[in-house]
Every structure is written in C-alpha cells, then in structure tokens.
Amino acid sequence: PPLSLMKGFAELTGAEIVHAYGATETTPLVTVNRYKPSVRARLSGDDLLELKRKQGLPATLVDVRLVDGAGEDVPHDGVSQGEICVRGPWITREYHNMTDAEDRFLDGWWRSGDVGTIDPDGYLKVTDRLKDVxxxxxxxxxxxxxxxxxxxxxxxxxxxxxxxxxxxxxxxxxxxxxxxxxxxxxxxxxxxxxxxxxxxxxxxxxxxxxxxxxxxxxxxxxxxxxxxxxxxxxxxxxx
The missing domain is CATH 3.30.300.30 (ANL, C-terminal domain)
Known part of the structure; x- marks a missing residue:
C-alpha cells in the first residue's frame, strides 16, 4: 500500500501492517516482512516505513530468485526487476492433470507471474504482475x-x-x-x-x-x- 495509507492506518487504529507474500501454489507463505537487526540499526523514521512496504524476507527453507525474459538471474540491487521464482519443500512442483503448464516452471522453480526486485539486504518487493508491467x-x-x-x-x-x-x-x-x-x-x-x-x-x-x-x-x-x-x-x- 502507499506510505500515506500505512501511516494513516497506524494513526487511526494503532495497529501495525505486516506485509507477507504468497500464493495457493506456495501453501501459502513465501516471504514475511520483519526487520533485520542490522537494518533496524541503520534506518529510522520514514526509511523504516518504506522498507515495511516491501513483501519481506524469504521464509525458512524457501528460496526466491528473479529471472529476466531469457531465464537468467537478475541482480539483487533493489532496482533490477525480474519474474519472481520460488522453490521449497512445500512449493508446487507440478499441476495435476495439466500437461500444458510446463512454462510455469523453470528448472524446478515455480514461476509466479509476478515481477519484483530484491535489495542487497534480501528484501523482496513485488512491483507488478508480469502481464501488467x-x-x-x-x-x-x-x-x-x-x-x-x-x-x-x-x-x-x-x-x-x-x-x-x-x-x-x-x-x-x-x-x-x-x-x-x-x-x-x-x-x-x-x-x-x-x-x-x-x-x-x-x-x-x-x-x-x-x-x-x-x-x-x-x-x-x-x-x-x-x-x-x-x-x-x-x-x-x-x-
């Protein structure tokens, strides 16, 4: 959500918005936004709130990568965008009775159809749907x-x-x-x-x-x- 909405919600309710990311195919969790101690020590004020807008860090045992249109890895610089791909013990590896879904997977990684960035601290930010970017x-x-x-x-x-x-x-x-x-x-x-x-x-x-x-x-x-x-x-x- 926009930063203004997060601030307004906190002022109105006193509640904290915690971002997470997932899908049916990930049953359901991929990332949760939590502050690393090193990040909390380095950032404050609106910079911390801006970080909270991201979808967060991968859950334990879950791997996340970004790939470009050629299936090559995208750097984790917080700027370069790529399709979000996920793998892990509870991540879907195939679709039942769907023989035409091979393009939803890449070398064992589930292709989400979402576009995002990953910053140097490892925080994922979903920036768009691949069809909408x-x-x-x-x-x-x-x-x-x-x-x-x-x-x-x-x-x-x-x-x-x-x-x-x-x-x-x-x-x-x-x-x-x-x-x-x-x-x-x-x-x-x-x-x-x-x-x-x-x-x-x-x-x-x-x-x-x-x-x-x-x-x-x-x-x-x-x-x-x-x-x-x-x-x-x-x-x-x-x-």
Whole structure:
C-alpha cells in the first residue's frame, strides 16, 4: 500500500501492517516482512516505513530468485526487476492433470507471474504482475509503483496505470485518474509528483479523468477493460 495509507492506518487504529507474500501454489507463505537487526540499526523514521512496504524476507527453507525474459538471474540491487521464482519443500512442483503448464516452471522453480526486485539486504518487493508491467523501449516500468505514488497526491482519489501499445516504444504508460472531491488534476501536477521516483522517460504523455475506475466483480482494477477501451490512444497496434 502507499506510505500515506500505512501511516494513516497506524494513526487511526494503532495497529501495525505486516506485509507477507504468497500464493495457493506456495501453501501459502513465501516471504514475511520483519526487520533485520542490522537494518533496524541503520534506518529510522520514514526509511523504516518504506522498507515495511516491501513483501519481506524469504521464509525458512524457501528460496526466491528473479529471472529476466531469457531465464537468467537478475541482480539483487533493489532496482533490477525480474519474474519472481520460488522453490521449497512445500512449493508446487507440478499441476495435476495439466500437461500444458510446463512454462510455469523453470528448472524446478515455480514461476509466479509476478515481477519484483530484491535489495542487497534480501528484501523482496513485488512491483507488478508480469502481464501488467509496462515494457517501454526495452525497459520495464512498474504500474503498481506509479499507481501508489499517484494516489498519494492530495488531488487524486484513485488512479490506475496500464501500458498501451505505442508505435515507437512498444508500450507507454497511460493513466486514469479519479480526482478528489473539488479538485482539478493537470498533467504538470502528475509529472511533478511522479518525478520524485520516476525518470523523465517513464512519465506518461497523457492521462484521462474519469468518475470511476473499471473494476472486476471482486473489486480489483480491471486493467484488461482499460487496455481494451483505450487501446488506440497512442496509435499503436492493438493486441
């Protein structure tokens, strides 16, 4: 969740948010966010809260790695993104009666379909779903990170970010914004706000104001509908 939400929740309830990560195939735990003594001694204030936003450290007996599109390992530098792969005693190794699921595994590792980073301290951060990450000019842009930062702007009530086809860059970020009551939103405002965490080439060229974000029946942002509705926005070929 955004840092502003974590702070607000703590102030409102006095409760602490503890991040964890897992899936049905991992039954269910992969990581839990807990502070290493060395990290707690080194960080304080918002830096500790920022670390708490990550999904955390691998559980005992669980191994986590990141791989690129060629299946090669990605460095644990907290910046380089790759698909999260997991193995361990209770991690799924095959799917029952599914002969077409071989691409979900890599040399004994279960491929999660999630994209993330791992920092030098070993903390995993989930940055996107592989199907939702924005691939622009050979680089990856996290739609989740951009959404979280956008929703921390006081003029933005909700935001959704998808990658739309672009004739030159393969994909470019496209933003839907629900303004906060009584607020107006400009592209310049969004750029200024996003520039604290995103390079200039990662910033969206445009955005659209809407009254509500398309959602699925379970309340998740329906990025498939967004991509379909605004498919030709940048003049790229539809998938």
């Amino acid at each position: 924005i691939k622009s000019g050979g680089e990856w842009i996290s739609s989740i990170d951009m959404e979280n930062l956008l929703t921390s702007h006081p003029a933005v009530a909700e935001a959704a970010v998808v990658g739309l086809a672009h004739p030159k860059w393969q994909e470019r970020p496209f933003v839907l914004v629900v303004p906060a009551p009584g607020q107006e939103v400009t592209l310049e405002q969004l750029h200024a706000h996003l520039s604290s965490a995103f390079a200039s080439w990662q910033l969206p060229e445009s955005f659209t104001t809407v009254t509500e974000i398309p959602r699925t029946s379970v309340g998740k942002v329906d990025k498939k509908v967004i991509r379909s509705t605004w498919a030709g926005h940048y003049g790229g070929a539809d998938d």
